[in-house]
Amino acid sequence: MSTPETTAHAAQQAGEATLDRISWIKLSSVTLPLATPISDAKVFTGRQKPMTEVAFLFVELATEGGHQGIGFSYSKRAGGPGQFAHAKEIAPTLLGEDPSDIAKLWTKLVWAGASVGRSGLSTQAVAAFDIALWDLKAKRAGLPLxxxxxxxxxxxxxxxxxxxxxxxxxxxxxxxxxxxxxxxxxxxxxxxxxxxxxxxxxxxxxxxxxxxxxxxxxxxxxxxxxxxxxxxxxxxxxxxxxxxxxxxxxxxxxxxxxxxxxxxxxxxxxxxxxxxxxxxxxxxxxxxxxxxxxxxxxxxxxxxxxxxxxxxxxxxxxxxxxxxxxxxxxxxxxxxxxxxxxxxxxxxxxxxxxxxxxxxxxxVSSRPGLGITLSEQARAWTQADYELGTRP
Known part of the structure; x- marks a missing residue:
């Protein structure tokens, strides 16, 4: 079974075009309470209960070169803990990888959890990593996404x-x-x-x-x-x-x-x-x-x-x-x-x-990347987190 260390070692075999590598990953499960319970037609037809909160999976990445990115996925009514759990399972595969190779890394993350398929909860967990990688790339370029x-x-x-x-x-x-x-x-x-x-x-x-x-x-x-x-x-x-x-x-x-x-x-x-x-x-x-x-x-x-x-x-x-x-x-x-x-x-x-x-x-603002940073309130609403690699 691979470990973060062995995964990172394998990633070190990249060629000279690799100028940077992912060195730190943090996952956060954040629950956002809604001020008023929300009802749409699915509630009026009895298929769902009113929505009172939204669960978010945040992914924060950093590289050896000092670049950072943030991405998120979400789930309404159910699925938030599942996204977080799946993200924890597949996150180690990114350590040591070149953050520029986003399409390659998307495929690698999907294959890390291939037995649960390529849609639904599994790829929604992958999405948070993917979005963080795009945010990082745009920030490194100094451009809005x-x-x-x-x-x-x-x-x-x-x-x-x-x-x-x-x-x-x-x-x-x-x-x-x-x-x-x-x-x-x-x-x-x-x-x-x-x-x-x-x-x-x-x-x-x-x-x-x-x-x-x-x-x-x-x-x-x-x-x-x-x-x-x-x-x-x-x-x-x-x-x-x-x-x-x-x-x-x-x-x-x-x-x-x-x-x-x-x-x-x-x-x-x-x-x-x-x-x-x-x-x-x-x-x-x-x-x-x-x-x-x-x-x-x-x-x-x-x-x-x-x-x-x-x-x-x-x-x-x-x-x-x-x-x-x-x-x-x-x-x-x-x-x-x-x-x-x-x-x-x-x-x-x-x-x-x-x-x-x-x-x-x-x-569109002039801020690089997605142009967002997590608030202290988001940190306060964090239900669980997971960190691996070397913090920048």
């Missing part, structure tokens, strides 16, 4: 989700929407999928009338409609001029999404719950979405996201990454077609920095 990747723009259209959950009373919905627009956010997304479709239509009508026709509006059913209901609700929602209808069907129903997308004028968006590039390819090859919504921490990190973005671009799809705006702002800025990024303020207590939003857009 978007600029390292090659940005098409320095700001991205953004929309707010956190004010539009199904548990929120309609009057509060209107207040939340007005506040978001006043703060410079460009679009508003509402949760739908209530067991009574009339409730959905009433809430969407109220927000559209309150905001007017000029503010971009999206809805998200969180996979809770069957095919007939999605068709009926999709037709009823056409009059509101929505930017998209999100997750109208089960995330793996590519054929159902394709039929729906072909029958509606309103674009169909989906993909956030998928956990690999291969799963997204099923959507793409079946023309199942007008807008693809990958989540870098869920599909294995930035390395995999870039592969998926190439496929999406080739098929002329729009892009609207899910959650984790601290990561996805950079990836969306590097996508050729004008994308959207999702604004959630939930994660702000975890970081010392804030993203700038104005004029309906989220702006």
């Amino acid at each position: 978007a600029k390292l990747l090659g940005a098409h723009r320095d700001s991205v259209r953004c929309y707010n989700t956190s004010g539009g959950f199904l548990h929120t009373p309609t009057e509060q919905l209107l207040e939340n929407a007005s506040r978001s627009v006043a703060e410079g956010i460009g679009g508003i997304k509402l949760k739908v999928g209530h067991p009574d479709g009339k409730v959905d239509l009433s809430r969407v009508t109220a927000v559209r009338e309150h905001l007017g026709d000029e503010v971009p509006l999206m809805v998200d059913a969180n996979q809770q409609w069957d095919r007939p209901t999605a068709q009926r609700m999709g037709r009823a929602l056409e009059e509101f001029g929505l930017v998209w209808i999100e997750e109208p069907l089960d995330a793996y129903d590519a054929r159902g999404h394709a039929a729906l997308a072909a029958s509606l004028d309103t674009p169909v968006a989906t993909g956030e719950m998928l956990a690999s590039v291969a799963e997204h390819w099923e959507l793409i090859r079946n023309d199942a979405a007008d807008i693809i919504q990958p989540d870098a921490p869920r599909i294995g990190g930035i390395t995999q996201f870039l592969k998926l973005a190439t496929l999406a671009e080739h098929h002329h799809l729009q892009l609207a990454p899910h959650f984790a705006m601290e990561i996805h702002l950079h990836l969306a800025a590097a996508y050729p077609y004008e994308p959207w990024v999702e604004h959630f303020d939930w994660l702000e207590p975890l970081f010392n920095e804030r993203l700038q939003i104005s004029g309906g857009r989220m702006h």
Whole structure:
């Protein structure tokens, strides 16, 4: 059985092009409490309980040359301890490796845990390492990650989700929407999928009338409609001029999404719950979405996201990454077609920095890498940590 020492020794056999090596790794399991329990359609249909916290896996890396990187993955309702446990198992394989060889290291990490597969919890654990490696590379270059990747723009259209959950009373919905627009956010997304479709239509009508026709509006059913209901609700929602209808069907129903997308004028968006590039390819090859919504921490990190973005671009799809705006702002800025990024303020207590939003857009900062550092509050919310190698 290999040890960190033997793994590092094997990595020392690299050629003269290797200028630096990973010397220290720290993993942290952090639980972020939510101020208010969150309910979407999955709660109203009895499939899940309200969400009260989000579990994060943070990976911090350092090299012999003094460079550092940070990355994270996350899990909602369940899976956080599992991600942390898997990360502990595979972390030693990185010691002594060249941090520049990110694609090679992604493959090495996946093979270190090959028996648990190449999607789901295992690659979500790998994602935190991968994102930290990209952050390190951009910091070493002195560039924001978007600029390292090659940005098409320095700001991205953004929309707010956190004010539009199904548990929120309609009057509060209107207040939340007005506040978001006043703060410079460009679009508003509402949760739908209530067991009574009339409730959905009433809430969407109220927000559209309150905001007017000029503010971009999206809805998200969180996979809770069957095919007939999605068709009926999709037709009823056409009059509101929505930017998209999100997750109208089960995330793996590519054929159902394709039929729906072909029958509606309103674009169909989906993909956030998928956990690999291969799963997204099923959507793409079946023309199942007008807008693809990958989540870098869920599909294995930035390395995999870039592969998926190439496929999406080739098929002329729009892009609207899910959650984790601290990561996805950079990836969306590097996508050729004008994308959207999702604004959630939930994660702000975890970081010392804030993203700038104005004029309906989220702006890439001049800070190198992802441009984030962990706050003292994040340290205080740490449930467990694991450290190996030589601390810088």
